[in-house]
Ligand SMILES: NC(=O)C1=CN([C@@H]2O[C@H](COP(=O)(O)OP(=O)(O)OC[C@H]3O[C@@H](n4cnc5c(N)ncnc54)[C@H](OP(=O)(O)O)[C@@H]3O)[C@@H](O)[C@H]2O)C=CC1
């Protein structure tokens with residue numbers, strides 16, 4: 318398969334690097350990472366050891382691709398959609414966090430857009446090297462649920478590269494459960510400056526559980542079967558499994574960079590029929606910090 322990875326940062330480089338073991342992969346990212354991959358190839362360290370030589374570029378080439386895998390931060394999705402038009406991909410798979418990425422991509426591209434969730438942990442440690450900090454899995458399927466031949470063939474391509482993959486008919490529920498995990502963990506850990514594990518039995522766990530329960534309520538308002546217990550249980554499970562992690566939002570705040578708050582807590586607030594006070598507060602605090610820093 319010819320695969321274009323748009324957003325060769327941490328997760329895009331990891332999945333692109335793993336895919337390059339079985340497919341013809343082109344990474345689209347930034348220098349100096351792209352330059353180094355061109356000169357020396359891409360090293361995958363940590364949970365995997367690989368040295369691969371994908372093509373790498375800073376702009377989408379005007380060539381046809383079977384699959385475009387989108388791995389930019391959620392606020393860059395509109396730009397990704399515009400840029401991917403040049404590659405005319407048959408299928409597009411978002412592995413991003415947050416809601417709305419698939420809709421943004423589908424509204425701009427003449428391709429079958431698949432929803433995806435990834436629990437792999439990835440970190441670009443230096444140009445040309447990506448560390449897999451946790452083996453996880455990818456779930457993918459049509460964003461509105463159900464089955465599709467394209468989802469099956471993308472799933473088979475990922476499996477051929479030894480990426481643990483589930484082709485799922487219930488992506489709406491999975492995306493909302495992942496949203497509950499991120500709404501519970503990300504802003505709370507970023508504001509409290511704690512690792513994920515601090516939410517398991519520490520005082521910061523309470524707002525995390527309440528935020529996740531609000532997500533479950535909003536999901537049910539929208540016809541998605543997600544109980545409070547399932548959402549809260551997912552937060553506790555992930556916080557336990559990733560206890561030593563600094564969440565991506567905590568890392569963004571520590572690096573003084575823009576966060577994905579709009580696509581996570583903000584998306585919950587935007588969709589709620591009634592007040593979601595915990596998510597409203599978390600979104601307001603992180604947005605306030607971003608404004609103060611001139612990041613929005
Ligand atoms: N890292 C992880 O372990 C996980 C990440 N995710 C999700 O995956 C998504 C990506 O996360 P992550 O990999 O950590 O983010 P990164 O910021 O590491 O990677 C995104 C990369 O895309 C680049 N980029 C953005 N726009 C363009 C463009 N127009 N052309 C070329 N390159 C571009 C960015 O460069 P620049 O910064 O210079 O704009 C950056 O290098 C997020 O939604 C995240 O929540 C989900 C699960 C795990």
Ligand SMILES: CC(C)(CO)C(=O)C(=O)O
Pocket residue numbers: 414498499502503513555559562563564565566
């Ligand atoms: C699952 C979790 C919370 C792991 O840290 C994550 O997705 C993130 O940090 O963005």
